[in-house]
Amino acid sequence: MAQTVVGLDIGATSIKMIRLEASLFRFEFLDFSEHPLPVNVDLPWEQLVTNVLQVLFSDRGMKADRVVASLPGRNVSARILTLPFSDRKKIDQTLPFEIEGLIPLPLEDILLDYEVLEKTPEGAKVLVLFTEKSILEAHLDLLKEAGIDPNVILPSSVALANLWKEVSVYEQEPFAIVDFGESETSLCVVSEGGLRYGRAWAQGSAGLTQGIRDGLQLSTTLAREKKEREANLHPSPTPGGDSEQEWIATMLIKGLGPVLSGIRQSLLSVSKSLDITVRRVYLCGKGSRLQGLDRLLSEELQIDVQPIVLRGPVGSLLEAEGQDPASAATSVGLAYHSVREMACSRLNLRTGEYTYVSERAELKRQAYSVGVMASILLVLSLVFFGLQYRYRSAELDRVNQSLDKVALEIFPELRRLPAGAQRTSAIEARLEREKRERDLFAPLSAGSLSVLDIMLEITKAVPKGVKIDVREMIMEGGKVRIEGETESYNAAEQIKDNLKATGTFSEGDLPEVKASLDQKTVKFKMVLELSQKLL
Numbered sequence: 001m002a003q004t005v006v007g008l009d010i011g012a013t014s015i016k017m018i019r020l021e022a023s024l025f026r027f028e029f030l031d032f033s034e035h036p037l038p039v040n041v042d043l044p045w046e047q048l049v050t051n052v053l054q055v056l057f058s059d060r061g062m063k064a065d066r067v068v069a070s071l072p073g074r075n076v077s078a079r080i081l082t083l084p085f086s087d088r089k090k091i092d093q094t095l096p097f098e099i100e101g102l103i104p105l106p107l108e109d110i111l112l113d114y115e116v117l118e119k120t121p122e123g124a125k126v127l128v129l130f131t132e133k134s135i136l137e138a139h140l141d142l143l144k145e146a147g148i149d150p151n152v153i154l155p156s157s158v159a160l161a162n163l164w165k166e167v168s169v170y171e172q173e174p175f176a177i178v179d180f181g182e183s184e185t186s187l188c189v190v191s192e193g194g195l196r197y198g199r200a201w202a203q204g205s206a207g208l209t210q211g212i213r214d215g216l217q218l219s220t221t222l223a224r225e226k227k228e229r230e231a232n233l234h235p236s237p238t239p240g241g242d243s244e245q246e247w248i249a250t251m252l253i254k255g256l257g258p259v260l261s262g263i264r265q266s267l268l269s270v271s272k273s274l275d276i277t278v279r280r281v282y283l284c285g286k287g288s289r290l291q292g293l294d295r296l297l298s299e300e301l302q303i304d305v306q307p308i309v310l311r312g313p314v315g316s317l318l319e320a321e322g323q324d325p326a327s328a329a330t331s332v333g334l335a336y337h338s339v340r341e342m343a344c345s346r347l348n349l350r351t352g353e354y355t356y357v358s359e360r361a362e363l364k365r366q367a368y369s370v371g372v373m374a375s376i377l378l379v380l381s382l383v384f385f386g387l388q389y390r391y392r393s394a395e396l397d398r399v400n401q402s403l404d405k406v407a408l409e410i411f412p413e414l415r416r417l418p419a420g421a422q423r424t425s426a427i428e429a430r431l432e433r434e435k436r437e438r439d440l441f442a443p444l445s446a447g448s449l450s451v452l453d454i455m456l457e458i459t460k461a462v463p464k465g466v467k468i469d470v471r472e473m474i475m476e477g478g479k480v481r482i483e484g485e486t487e488s489y490n491a492a493e494q495i496k497d498n499l500k501a502t503g504t505f506s507e508g509d510l511p512e513v514k515a516s517l518d519q520k521t522v523k524f525k526m527v528l529e530l531s532q533k534l535l
Helices: 045-059 088-100 133-143 156-161 206-216 220-229 245-256 257-274 293-301 316-318 327-338 357-410 412-416 421-439 451-460 487-501
Strands: 003-010 013-023 027-036 065-073 078-085 111-119 123-131 152-155 175-180 185-191 194-201 280-284 306-308 468-476 478-486 504-513 522-530
Touching: 003 327, 013 045, 013 327, 027 316, 027 327, 045 133, 045 522, 065 133, 065 156, 065 306, 078 088, 078 257, 088 123, 111 133, 111 194, 123 194, 133 152, 133 194, 152 156, 156 175, 156 185, 156 194, 156 245, 156 327, 175 257, 175 327, 185 257, 194 257, 206 245, 220 478, 245 257, 257 293, 280 293, 280 327, 293 306, 293 487, 316 327, 357 412, 357 421, 451 468, 451 487, 478 487, 487 504, 487 522
Parallel strands: 003 065, 065 152, 175 280, 280 306
Antiparallel strands: 003 013, 013 027, 078 123, 111 123, 175 185, 185 194, 468 478, 478 522, 504 522
């Protein structure tokens, strides 16, 4: 059954929303819209967001089966940890304690989720996201006031990674997506269709607007318009070099320093932690419209930087409608998190006690159904195995009686023992003793030596005056394996050479020779190959 999925990108100055219709094996683009938050209104940002969302969802009656909403990335921390194991149960148990030493908060005040990045024989590397419970609670309350109960909460850095099929139709190497927003910058690294890293920091294009406003004594609105329409980071030079365009460019380049440092630091961290080299960066977010930003970053980072172009099933339709991919990118990534073939991680900060209630109820319902079916199967299995047991027991009694009769003909002295387990054990012991005695004297194969003959050859091979303690001797196939202790390595080597010289053995090897704990003897393992293979 198809569901309406909404990707809700809640930004500092606007709310971007995309709707998809998704079923088990397909999804379709419905629409995209951007709703600016009111300006020059003396209300907190949270109240402005609630008012706009109430209009969209309550007043206009917008329906959504699943909502994936963003959480400001500056409120979410990310770490890459290396653990000495890869089992998910162990990770679940130990990860909170690994994080505890990295944060100045008690464990009971944080929420975390993680994604296993890679598994190795030595363990696993894990990307961990965590935030404060109070921050998530406030964000959920904000959404609930507008009548929205989101299924998933993500920072934009995680959502951006879901665009991997939109931007990497031909992309084979690791790449990064940077969302240069109004109040923060988010970055993710994608490799082989999976999220490898994500973080955000509180520097955005609002700082550039403020610089222009203060420098030119303009209102915030006029300064933002000048930045978006006129500013150029590579203006045409003038003889004096002091034109307004050049002054603005100098100021903007200086203001971009923290953003540039954050990108450089993130790429370096990925390179060191995961041995991943990023060679291309895609820019999105309203701040990425700044003229010359891609060229500046490319020169500073010495990698290819270009504006994002969405070429996938949703991005191509957005372009056909004249929508700006830079603004829509994060909302598309959020919606894709609920599309199985597009999502590249399972991260969700709405976890633990904050898990989406309906999903929890659905899990309980499924668990109940599975429990009922399991109970029915268990009853049927018990009936079946009960009948089988009764039949097998009757067969076993008949066979035991026949075996007991034959055994008493061979060992009549056992008649004095009572029938049952005691007599059966005595018969098994006698048969085992007879077998051992037979094996000691019988040749291993036609024309070959007996076990006693081989043991005699080994005894003769021990040099005079040398003590040897054979702990274990195993013969199988055409090989004889010996474990024991002797006085020295040379003694073990001499024994091996003497055995080869007998002609009974064609090959000999000492795969392991080591001193004992008290250093007085040498423990060895010897492998000998018989000249004649056993049958």
